Amino acid sequence: MITRLTILLLLLITGFSSTAAPISVSQELVNRITESQKSLQALESKINEETLKYQVQLNKELAAVKALREQATTIQRTADEQLMSIEQLSDRINKWREQDNYQKLLLQTYLEQQNIAFEHTGTSDVTVNPEIFRRLRNELIDDLAPSWQQTDVISTNGEIKPFNVLNIGPIQLAYNSQLQSGGLLENPVNQTLPNLVKGVSQNAQAVQLLQLNQTGIGSVTFDPTLGNATKLQNNQQGIVSHIKKGGVWALPILFFGLLAFIAALLKSIQLMRLPRISKDFIEQLNAKKTSFGVQIPFDGAEKKLVQIALDTPVSEQRDDQIVSYLMQHQHKVENYLGVVATTAAIAPLLGLLGTVSGMINTFMMMNTFGTGDAATVSGGISEALVTTELGLIVAIPSLIISALLSRKAKSYNAKLEANAIQISKFAMH
Structure with a gap:
């Protein structure tokens, strides 16, 4: 910046007396810049060549280091093997022998399956005619084409x-x-x-x-x-054949399931046919009061409660009669609900009993015939699994239905008891 300002001042002083001087200065600067660029390109080319040489040399050195590491690993492994104890060497030899025997067994099994003659030497080696391997090779080529x-x-x-x-x-x-x-x-x-x-x-x-x-x-x-x-298509079976696999323990499970179904059906019909409990019980009775008495606007259990209240004055005797009727009606409503609950509890136990019985039969078959034939032991396993399945199929719906019916019955009895308490001290006359 100082040089440029100085030049400008000189030009102003001289009054721009000469125009050739600036032109020569600019030409000189352009020449210098061109020479500098050429020098820079030459320097970059030289640096690239040297970098390439160094890279090639570095790769060679890395390859040499890798080879030396592999050589060092081999030397270390050899040294470790020399330092191995007799027990370790014996263990390695035993593993090699087991591998050799396994390969010989595979070869012997294959030759027996292909009905190929072979011989056993004194060292238990399998000797096969080389012509047989050529024939197997030709058969493999035929299989590929x-x-x-x-x-x-x-x-x-x-x-x-x-x-x-x-x-x-x-x-x-x-x-x-x-x-x-x-x-x-x-x-x-x-x-x-x-x-x-x-x-x-x-x-x-x-x-x-x-x-x-x-x-x-x-x-x-x-x-x-x-x-x-x-x-799988040929082994598809119906429900009856599937149940038959459960054996004798499937029968009591089905019996309890049928019994629970009938009880649940009858109790559902009974609870659905019960009259609805009135919410404004006393208000309706007061509305039906006349000079000639009370007209009973209810049906079922509520009608019976009102009849007891009409026939008996307010006393302990009325309370006893109401309580007695409530107990009889509660027993009627909740009767046979225990059948469904009992089935829900006993069905899994019967399934478990069938499972234990099936597994005992399975182990007896395995003890007698061995584990080689799967069809021999499949009968006991089928009995064990099918009985468990049937027990759960019967128990789960029974448990749900029992809970629903019990809740319905308890709710009905609770509402009826509330109305009975209201009517026990109600003066009918």
């Missing part, structure tokens, strides 16, 4: 017919050009020949199988559950 093969199949009408069968992993597709039918195959356990699954493939699927057989291109339908959906 399946082809149609003619096989006898049981059709949907029960006849044995030759079908073209295509194995795609665990899925089998079949088609017969003469019958113009096809679909999925299933292999029942106690059956040597496969059969067509009923109710799955339609005419459109059969056409697609024909195209797949002839051209190798087609859209097919398959079961993603691998037959489990069909088993």
Whole structure:
């Protein structure tokens, strides 16, 4: 700033005598700026080259450090193994032996399932002919590229017919050009020949199988559950068969459930048919007073209470008669409600008893036949679970209905007792 002000003052003093001086100064500044930019670009290029060299060198050093760390880890592991105790070495050898025996067992099981002959050596090793592994390899390659093969199949009408069968992993597709039918195959356990699954493939699927057989291109339908959906459909059962699985303990549960249902139905009808209790009981009696007596504007229990008050003057005898009638009426209203409440309490206990009985049968079957056959022990488990289910199904509605009916009966009796207290000291004459 000071230099520029000085230049301006000199120019003012000289009166701008010369115009060439400013032009030369500006040209010199432009040249200097251009040279500075070139120097800056050269410096940046040099810095980039050196940075790249340093980066490459740094990567090499990092790779060397990584290799040294791996080498150090290997050396440390070797040193640790040298310092291992005899017990640790024995434990490691035992684990290796267990792994080796497990692999041998898997190989032996696979060879037995495939009906492949093998030999046992003195060290319990499994010896197999190498030709067998080549044959298994060829079969695996054939499975990866399946082809149609003619096989006898049981059709949907029960006849044995030759079908073209295509194995795609665990899925089998079949088609017969003469019958113009096809679909999925299933292999029942106690059956040597496969059969067509009923109710799955339609005419459109059969056409697609024909195209797949002839051209190798087609859209097919398959079961993603691998037959489990069909088993579930076949195992669907009704209510009666489901209850039968509960065994003998299902009968008392159903008996108490039916008894509670009948009692609840009758008590509901009885409570609904009871006359409504008047809120302004005394006011209505006063309104019906005449010179000839009192007209009774009520029905049911209230009418009986008014009749007692008319026939008996105010005394302890009237109170005793009113109390006696209230007790009789309360017993009538609350009668048989205990059946529903008892069912709600006893049904879960019967279900628990059935559960214990079923589990005892299950353990007896397991002790006799072992745990290998699930169908043998499933009967006891079904009995245990079904009885528990039935007990809860009976108990829960019974408990709810018992609470509702008891509340209705107690409310009715409480209102009736309130009116009885009012009428016990009411002068009727």
